Amino acid sequence: MKTKKMLVSAVLLATCLMTAQAQRRNEIQVPDLDGYTTLKCDFHMHSVFSDGLVWPTVRVDEAYREGLDAISLTEHIEYRPHKKDIVADHNRSFDLCRKQAEKLGILLIRGSEITRSMAPGHFNAIFLADSNPLEQKEYKDAFYEAKKQGAFIFWNHPGWSAQQPDSTKWWPEHTQLYNDGCMHGIEVANGPLYMPEAIQWCLDKNLTMIGTSDIHQPIQTDYDFSKDEHRTMTFVFAKERSPEGIREALNNRRTAAYYRELVIGREDLLRPFFEKCVEIKEVSRNEKGVTLSIMNTTDLILKLKKTAHDTSLVYFRDMTLKPHTCYSVRIGFDNGIKGGDLNFEVTNFIVAPDKGLNYTLKL
Amino acid sequence: MKTKKMLVSAVLLATCLMTAQAQRRNEIQVPDLDGYTTLKCDFHMHSVFSDGLVWPTVRVDEAYREGLDAISLTEHIEYRPHKKDIVADHNRSFDLCRKQAEKLGILLIRGSEITRSMAPGHFNAIFLADSNPLEQKEYKDAFYEAKKQGAFIFWNHPGWSAQQPDSTKWWPEHTQLYNDGCMHGIEVANGPLYMPEAIQWCLDKNLTMIGTSDIHQPIQTDYDFSKDEHRTMTFVFAKERSPEGIREALNNRRTAAYYRELVIGREDLLRPFFEKCVEIKEVSRNEKGVTLSIMNTTDLILKLKKTAHDTSLVYFRDMTLKPHTCYSVRIGFDNGIKGGDLNFEVTNFIVAPDKGLNYTLKL
Amino acid sequence: MKTKKMLVSAVLLATCLMTAQAQRRNEIQVPDLDGYTTLKCDFHMHSVFSDGLVWPTVRVDEAYREGLDAISLTEHIEYRPHKKDIVADHNRSFDLCRKQAEKLGILLIRGSEITRSMAPGHFNAIFLADSNPLEQKEYKDAFYEAKKQGAFIFWNHPGWSAQQPDSTKWWPEHTQLYNDGCMHGIEVANGPLYMPEAIQWCLDKNLTMIGTSDIHQPIQTDYDFSKDEHRTMTFVFAKERSPEGIREALNNRRTAAYYRELVIGREDLLRPFFEKCVEIKEVSRNEKGVTLSIMNTTDLILKLKKTAHDTSLVYFRDMTLKPHTCYSVRIGFDNGIKGGDLNFEVTNFIVAPDKGLNYTLKL
Amino acid sequence: MKTKKMLVSAVLLATCLMTAQAQRRNEIQVPDLDGYTTLKCDFHMHSVFSDGLVWPTVRVDEAYREGLDAISLTEHIEYRPHKKDIVADHNRSFDLCRKQAEKLGILLIRGSEITRSMAPGHFNAIFLADSNPLEQKEYKDAFYEAKKQGAFIFWNHPGWSAQQPDSTKWWPEHTQLYNDGCMHGIEVANGPLYMPEAIQWCLDKNLTMIGTSDIHQPIQTDYDFSKDEHRTMTFVFAKERSPEGIREALNNRRTAAYYRELVIGREDLLRPFFEKCVEIKEVSRNEKGVTLSIMNTTDLILKLKKTAHDTSLVYFRDMTLKPHTCYSVRIGFDNGIKGGDLNFEVTNFIVAPDKGLNYTLKL
Structure with missing residues (x-):
């Protein structure tokens, strides 16, 4: 009966592949910067191969449907609660996804999560060649191995309450890892967690800002896409859509974290990014004022708040x-002025802790 | 460093339990029948322990959120594509769910899917004592073992195109299983599949009608709950909310399949069920007619279509x-009549292939 | 104080215009036919100027947001329940919308609803020059006036239960209107109402098939756009996006009604329309069969059902x-065949009462 | 033909009433305070009788569907842009709604909006006996008339940018109105507008806090109910569900504004309100800590943030x-403590500008 059984399997397989492809991709509409393409990336997630709750290929399907360009499955090295049932090495999760990732055009980056108590806490090492040697008794040896392999290493959820119960602190261990060249970035947002302290550390120490989902559940359990929610992720401003392109951009800190309504990044990136998000046209002008049409051409919400200004400009x-909405905006001229500086803060484009992007429109 | 690592695990575990509990249950609002409680059950689903894509406990969480009362994880006995990585016997999936099911109040029924090519195709055996002995070379031996254990056995997706490419046929093998007491029910609906032929077989052969999700993906991938979709399931009209209550009801065919807008079942069950779905009040009456208020008190849609009637009743x-919506319905009296029979078919309460429930309201 | 009050008004007005423009347009993605552009049109709706419940300009805003190209406000001539409060002639509703329609790029067609009891019931006359002369004692005079103005006239909701309580009948009055050149089309769908009888009448008498919303409420009260519902409407296959383009297409019956999941129209239009809805590619082929990739490039659902075929083609x-979803479809070759006709019916592309579009794919 | 026309009207009317009733009410689930029932009220909205865009009865239907208890249509006295077409006095809007409000059980409060440029800006007067005498040349005379009629008068949108272009200021005119007994409350939230300055004024001057929608569009145009959005409204903690009950509560400042995720009100009301929003149970306790189960029994989101505390309590x-979600919360005991004060701020229960409700749970 062996032949018959195999036949059943073949039929089932054919059906599964069909199902896997019947997915609708929703592109995330945000602009490119001049000379760069904006890749949507998530470098932190789990499957049943560590403490996640889905088969690894589900992460590829989810990424495809949500319009991501690149992902990294970062199973815990030290924490594998399913290991009684799942017998595999630390590379298995990556290997199982390769075919589906290739088929759907998702860039797959090999990574792992070094999972230690505080300090130093949890870190992701991505762009690894082999995850297995990261299993080390001493945490430093795991970092040195990752560094030896040329990995890009970032600190995960520095504000995680389970490890930092009262405030988000930088420990001496972090100084040492940083000095040893074992820390290249920090998560400023992780799933529902936002960590403004980490923004300042990235600015001060020239580190890359990262946003990740750290998803364990099926993604729809944590995000309600019917309400236009999106997973926490990283925008990578890359020279090309490839793993090498991503790596070069990470090395040069050309990223922004996309967390709920917030885009978090360096001012020199978010300024041109904002300019590409809106189309502003002058509709009419007379001595009483000017009417602008402002079109938000993106999937992002843009929140503007007036800042200090000449009060003759109303x-x-x-x-x-x-x-994707067009607005008609009227600016009044009082006291005989014929123009001026329209100053505002884009309050949800975060360029420093509690600080939005300041912008001036010359009229 | 062992202590430290264990501490990490403990912290992670605490967090996981918290997440697992932070779920909102959405009760399915349908009426009970006199003397029975309506249990919402799904007796067909998969996890990574066969060809599903989620960890088994995810099925318990999903059931809780969707307002189900009972589920059965029915991993394939003969088809285990992940077995290179997952090493476990056929009972493991059930055992892993017990604790979470108990915590969330979900009744967990032990089951397995006998997975053979046609004929006889796939069958679920539920209320098993031990799944392991179902692994048999000859399909009949698997059925005999299930029967020996006292299982309730039903034929899965008889209309599945991969096994029945042109029409939904009953094979000699099914006659034999039926005669041997190895078939007690048939799926009339399976996920997106609806099989009217199976309704007739259930009526003719006194078998129990079953509806199941046969879910492999995370449930939200196949159903869009934001659009009020629900998984295909079975309403079980049970004397009590317990595994025994379910078993007694299955044995006595007190079920209805709930598939998209359809409720599929025996007329003697769907008639009182419909009556409990609506509250009808006479608002006013004069010689020109009568005004009724009709309230649908359920989560179901009810579709009525006028049938043959005295045309003096308009x-x-x-x-x-x-x-959950209230309607004001006007019925006109022509030609001096003072009442009559308001006849209609509830077209989405299916009591036979292509036949809705006929109903008469005396006015 | 008069100056001050006027100032208030001016400020309020400026705000209103801004609000009115802050709308997001959702284009309806369906294909064009060769040589024609597919315009989405709704020729039947009401405002407070008859028995509707919104100010007329709301209809323009709704049309813009829903991706419509053209609308006609068709206030009842004979039924104006708000006339105690609203004092205006039959053209007022149209005139009030002109500016907003021009601003948002919506084509506005002047129309009115001739509102009589059965027979002949309700008719819309669109492409009128002046609605006022349609107010006539005798219904025929209203039709003659509309015809004199060169209007396109169609029968509304022939299956409306309030006027046709038991079946959808064609009355002698309709024969006369038809013979008099006063009937050019019929609604085959009106809001939630679908009237297959009208499809046959259109085919037999060479009339234009129309679908309309007949909306009275704010549109979101009747349609749940979060569930991807759309108003009932008419696809007009026009040579150009202009009132003249629409008129020419209506005259030549180049329309399809879009009602829920159904597209209802003539076979010679729906066949090429279906072909433009899908992209079919052969992915691989060997002696055992062929694998196709089928992409639905539209907002429409496409439902295929196998029809009579050579059973060697599986x-x-x-x-x-x-x-907007891509499917991988496997077709098996049995008995040594190397190809054949893949026959199916597109069951939701209605070309006659209860009849979908039959289609053959040569392999 | 008059008889026939009337017949048509009667049929149409019957249909309209049916449609109007076919609505589903979604109750807003928030707790009552001891001795009081929480009424959901909106005292600021417009119809076509001023500058709104719907027929007045639409406001009653919307209120019913959204689970409101009481509304007031507050047409502008001085701003009636549709008056060329709509000829009616200032009471007409209220009168047109009475029947539908009674049928659906909505409490209808007669009101009007005194609409002046700043200062004093716009004010609502509700619980009027007759709106017509409010049409006055001098704004003070309008207020005196409202006061004479015993109206409850509140300042609308003090932070409206069109009247307060740079900051939310209190003018001398407001002092005078306040001193004259012509100001009893202030809107702290109006549609999308939140005005923390007004909270402080209410606290300092013993005024009632009000939240309103100020809706002009069909309600679904401004709020997306599929995303669980709700209109801005006022919770009134009343002794009984009646106009008198509402008036007594307004007089005694027993209100809270419900704006997006915020509940804004006096601390002595929000403290017991919060306590009724959650069910807290101790699940287990040992020397290492305590596990609580916390159930949010309401439609509200509750956001807690730890405040100063004994760090031995983790x-x-x-x-x-x-x-409607249940959480398991673990509190750890360090350094041998056996309990302590769990301090937190409910950050979205606003009791003063930028200040949430502080709460302590004794363990």
Whole structure:
């Protein structure tokens, strides 16, 4: 009966592949910067091969449907609660995804999570060649191995309450890892967690800002896509859509974290990024003022708040530009002025802790 | 360093339990029948322990959130594509779920899927004592073992195109299984599949009608709950909310399959069920007619279509009663009549292939 | 104080215009036919100027947001329940919308609803020059006036239960209107109402098939856009996007009604329309069969059902192609065949009462 | 033909009433305070009788569907852009709604909006006996008339950018109105507008806090109910569900504004309100800590943030309790403590500008 059984399997397999492909991709519409393409990446997630709750290929399917370009499955090295049932080495999760990733055009980056108590806590090493040697008794040896392999290493959820119960602190161990060249970035956002302290550390120490989902559940359990929610992720401004392109951008800190309504990144990146998000046209002008049409061409919400300005220029106090929506904005001229500086803060484009992007429109 | 690592694990575990509990249960609002409670059950689903894509406990969480009362994880006996990585016997999936099921109040029924090519195709055996002995070379031996254990056995997706490419046929092998007491029910609906032929077989052969999800993906991948979709399931009209209550009801064919907008079952069950779904009040009456208020008190849609009637009674041709919505219905009296029979078919309460429930309201 | 009050008004007005523009347009993605552009049109709706419940400009805003190209506000001539409060002639509703329609790029067609009891019931006359002369004692005079103005006239909701309580009948009055050149089309779908009888009448008498919303409420009260519902409408296959383009297409019956999941139209239009809805590629082929990739490039659902065929060609029984989704389809070759005709019916492309579009794919 | 026309009207009317009733009410689930029932009220909205875009009865239907208890249609006295077409006095809007409000059980409060440029800006007067005498040349006379009629008068959107272009200021005119007994409350939230300055004014001057929608569009155009959005409204803690009950509560400042995720009100009301929102049970306790189960029994989100505390008590830093969801919360005991004060701020229960409700749970 062996032949018959194999036949059953073959039929089932054919059906499974069909199902796997019947997916709709929803592209995330955000602009490119001049000379760079904006890749949507998630470098932190789990499957049943560590403490996640889905088969690894599900992560590829989810990434495809959500319009991601690149992912890294970062199973815990030291924490594998299913190991009684799942017998495999630390590379297995990556290997199982390769075919599906290739088929759906998702860039797959090999990574692992070094999982230690505080300090130093949890770190992801991505762009690894082999995850297995990261299993080390001493945490430093795991970092040195990752560094030896040329990995890009970042600190995960520095504000995680289970490890930092009262405030988000930088420990001496972090100084040492940083000095040893074993820390290249920090998560400023992780799933539902936002860590403004980490923004400042990235600015001060020239580290790369990262946003990740750290997803364990099926993604829809944690995010309600019917409410336009999106997973926490990293925008990578890359010279090309390839693993090498991503690596070069990470090395040069050309990233922004995308967390809920916030885009978190360096001012020199978010300024041109904002400019590409809106199309502003002058509709009419007379001595009483000017009417602009402002179109938000992206999936992002843009929240503007008036800042210090010449009060002869009369305009909105706050303004929310919804995705893909066009607004007519009237700016009044008082006291005989014929123009001026329209100053505002894009309050959800975060360039430092509690600080949005300041912008001036010359009229 | 062992202590430290264990501490990490303990912290992670605490967090996981918290996450697991942070779930909202959405009760399915349908009526009970007199003397019975309506249990919402799904007796067909898979996890990574056969060809499913989630950890088994995810199925318990999903069931809790969707308002189910009972589930059965029915891993394939003969088809285990992940067996290179997952090393476990056929009972493991059930055992892994017990604790979470108990915590969330989900009734967990031990089951397995006998997975053979046609004929006889795939069958679920539920209420098993031990799944392991079902691994047999000859399919009949698997059925005999299930029968020996006192299992309730039903034929899965008889209309599955991969096994029945052109029409839904009953094979001699099914006659034999039926005669041998190895077939007690048939799926009339399986996931997106609806099989009217199976309704007739259940009526003719006194078998129990079953609806199941046969879910392999995370449930939200196949069902869009934001659009009020629900998984295909079985309503079990049980004397009590317990495994024994379910078994007694299955034995006595007190079930209905709930598939998309359809409720599929025996007329003697669906008639009182329909009556409990609506509250009808006479609002006013004079010689020109009567005004009724009809309230649909359930999560179900109710679709009414006028049937043959005395044309002196003038009323709606079609009427859709949306969930939890109240309607004012006017019935006119022509030619001096003072009442009559308001006849209609509840077109989505299926009591035979292509036949809805006929109903008469005396006015 | 007059100056001050006027200032208030001016400020309020500026705000209103801004609000009115802050709308997101959702284009309806369906294909064009060769030589024609597919315009999405709704020729039947009401405002407070008859028995509707919104100010007329709301209809323009709704049309913009829903991706419509053209609308006609068709207030009842004979039924104006708000006339105690609203004092205006029959053209007022149209005139109030002109500016907003021009601003948002919506084509506005002047129309009115001739509102009589059965027979002949309700008719819309669109492409009128002046609605006022349609107010006539005798219904025929209203039709003659509309015809004199060169209007396109169609019968509304012939299956409306309030006027046709038991079946959808054609009355002698309709024969006369038809013979008099006063009937050019019929609604085959109106809001939630579908009237297959009208399809046959259109085919037999060479009339244009129309689908309309007949909306009275704010549109979101009747349609749940979060569930991807759409208003009932007419696809017009026009030579150009202009009132003249629409008129020419209506005259030549180049329309399809879009009602729920159904597209209802003439076979010679729906066949090329279906072909433009899908992209089919051969992925691989050997002696055992062929694998196709089928992409549904539209917002429409496409439901395929196998029809009579050479059983040596083994393929799906039913297949649902969701919007913007790609499917991998395997067709098996049995008995040594090397190809054949893959026959199916597109069951939701209606070309006659209860009849979908039959299609053959040569392999 | 008059008889026939009337017949048509009667049929149409019957249909309209049916449609109007076919609505589903979604109750807003928030707790009552001891001795009081929580009424959901909106005292600021418009119809076509001023500058709104719907027929007045639509406001009643919307209120019913959204689970409101009471509304007031507050047409502008001085701003009636549709008056060329709509000829009616200032009471007409209220009168047109009475029947539908009674049928659906909505409490209807007569009101009007005094609409002046700043200062004093716009004010609502509700619980009026007759709106017509409010049409006055001098704004003070309008207020005096409202006061004479015993109205409850509140200042609308003090932070409206069109009237307060740079900051939310209190003018001398407001002092005078306040001193004259012509100001009893202030809107702290209006539609999408939140005005923390107004909270402080209410606290300092013993005024009632109000939240309103100020809706002009069909409600679904401004709020996306599929995303669980709700209109801005006022919770009124009333002794009884009646206009008198509402008036007594407004007079005694027993209100809270419900704006997006915020509940804004006096601390002495929000403290017991919060206590009724959650069910807290001790699940287990040993020397290492205690496990609580916390159930959010409401439709509200509850956002908790740890405040100053004994660090031997180890617990969450932030915690979000989603609606109708149960959480398991672990509190650790360090350094041999056996209990302590779990201190947190409910950050979305606003009791003063930028200040949430502080709460302590004794363990």
